Amino acid sequence: MSQSHAATRLRTVLAHLGGPRAKAVLAHPISKSISSANVHPQQFQYTLDNNVLSLEQRKFYEENGFLVIKNLVSSADIQRFQNEFEKICRQEVKPPGLNIMRDVAISKSEYDPRNENMVYKIQHFQEDKELFRYCTLPELLKYVECFTGPNILAMHTMVINKPPDSGKKSSRHPLHQDLHYFPFRPIDRIVCAWTAMEHIDRNNGGLCVIPGTHKGPLQPHDYPQWEGGVNIMFHGIQNFKDYDARVHIELEKGDTVFFHPLLIHGSGRNQTKGFRKAISCHFTCADSYYIDVKGTTQENIEKELKGIITEGYELDDSITLKDIWKFQARLVKGERTNL
Ligand SMILES: CCCC(=O)SCCNC(=O)CCNC(=O)[C@H](O)C(C)(C)COP(=O)(O)OP(=O)(O)OC[C@H]1O[C@@H](n2cnc3c(N)ncnc32)[C@H](O)[C@@H]1OP(=O)(O)O
Ligand SMILES: Nc1ncnc2c1ncn2[C@@H]1O[C@H](COP(=O)(O)OP(=O)(O)OP(=O)(O)O)[C@@H](O)[C@H]1O
Numbered sequence: 001m002s003q004s005h006a007a008t009r010l011r012t013v014l015a016h017l018g019g020p021r022a023k024a025v026l027a028h029p030i031s032k033s034i035s036s037a038n039v040h041p042q043q044f045q046y047t048l049d050n051n052v053l054s055l056e057q058r059k060f061y062e063e064n065g066f067l068v069i070k071n072l073v074s075s076a077d078i079q080r081f082q083n084e085f086e087k088i089c090r091q092e093v094k095p096p097g098l099n100i101m102r103d104v105a106i107s108k109s110e111y112d113p114r115n116e117n118m119v120y121k122i123q124h125f126q127e128d129k130e131l132f133r134y135c136t137l138p139e140l141l142k143y144v145e146c147f148t149g150p151n152i153l154a155m156h157t158m159v160i161n162k163p164p165d166s167g168k169k170s171s172r173h174p175l176h177q178d179l180h181y182f183p184f185r186p187i188d189r190i191v192c193a194w195t196a197m198e199h200i201d202r203n204n205g206g207l208c209v210i211p212g213t214h215k216g217p218l219q220p221h222d223y224p225q226w227e228g229g230v231n232i233m234f235h236g237i238q239n240f241k242d243y244d245a246r247v248h249i250e251l252e253k254g255d256t257v258f259f260h261p262l263l264i265h266g267s268g269r270n271q272t273k274g275f276r277k278a279i280s281c282h283f284t285c286a287d288s289y290y291i292d293v294k295g296t297t298q299e300n301i302e303k304e305l306k307g308i309i310t311e312g313y314e315l316d317d318s319i320t321l322k323d324i325w326k327f328q329a330r331l332v333k334g335e336r337t338n339l
């Protein structure tokens, strides 16, 4: 790459990535045309200039670290996702790479494919065409782009089927920051889209957030000391105290929450008889880069994930977190520039 080409590319990348370095670049004359096209000529850190979000919506996300868009995904699409989820549970389709997790309360019992209610969540559905449609819905990506920029990768996918709590409170998901699991940066270009597949509130174990915590640092995570057991990989923030600050989000079918990877969130136990369903994807900017988590608070999750994967897929120990993420990432818009 010639030096001037490299410089132009760097500028383009930085302009998409945001953050203080990008702001410095935007002050450069070449980039003036970009900043003069600003829709909301103010300093924003967590959202990008576009005409999709209203000023009020942008300010809300900047302040709180999440944003709810009502009625974003159609009932017809949600029905299709639900049908496919049930087919997977019945083992009628077996997408490569898919991971099925049962609640720890029933993890030692025999799996019964006639009963989809044995599944707490499925992850990594990137090879399932029907479910992966969720990550490519134009109405969803339109919003995702406000956070990631135009080159978009789907990194991590889930359908969560939170079971009625067994009485052991193991259906709870401890308060955590999703960034704990992610070895890619920059942080502010990652966003989670989480869509309610039915009415969700505190009663059926809905999403609970601590507004504004996306402005703080990534905190150390580990398994909580819960008497009734904790699900595998459900790490929580150690010594969390500010329970009064929790906000339980109430959603209708199709409503979608977009949230920042540092936002502290979790979900309580499901106190109904139904299985609470949500579908989600974490997206990031394809211009991002991987980091080595050695020596950081993320080292424990790398070790655990590597253990599960090398054992489950009989791979050798030289596999890195980067290899795992690179393998499951899928381009959904623009160009796969880096990650
Ligand atoms: C933003 C969030 C980002 C992320 O979460 S990234 C993290 C990605 N997470 C993952 O990859 C999911 C990890 N889970 C898994 O890989 C699977 O569910 C897991 C644990 C391997 C189980 O797979 P199966 O193939 O069904 O294996 P199995 O039924 O024979 O169980 C193997 C051993 O695991 C145990 N187990 C299963 N589900 C569990 C649970 N929910 N909590 C705690 N332990 C659990 C199970 O009891 C069994 O243990 P043992 O070997 O008999 O002692
Ligand atoms: N005692 C606790 N210790 C640690 N985390 C908790 C505790 N109670 C709740 N949480 C966390 O707070 C978040 C919201 O839980 P919430 O309090 O809504 O549910 P719950 O305690 O299961 O039920 P309830 O609605 O009866 O309080 C979840 O992430 C949950 O893991």
Ligand SMILES: O=C(O)CCC(=O)C(=O)O
Pocket: 158, 160, 162, 173, 178, 205, 206, 207, 265, 266, 267, 278
């Ligand atoms: O749907 C939920 O309970 C939240 C799940 C969650 O936050 C996660 O898996 O990271």
Ligand SMILES: [Fe+2]
Pocket: 176, 177, 178, 265
């Ligand atoms: Fe999460």
Ligand SMILES: [Mg+2]
Pocket: 268
């Ligand atoms: Mg509680």
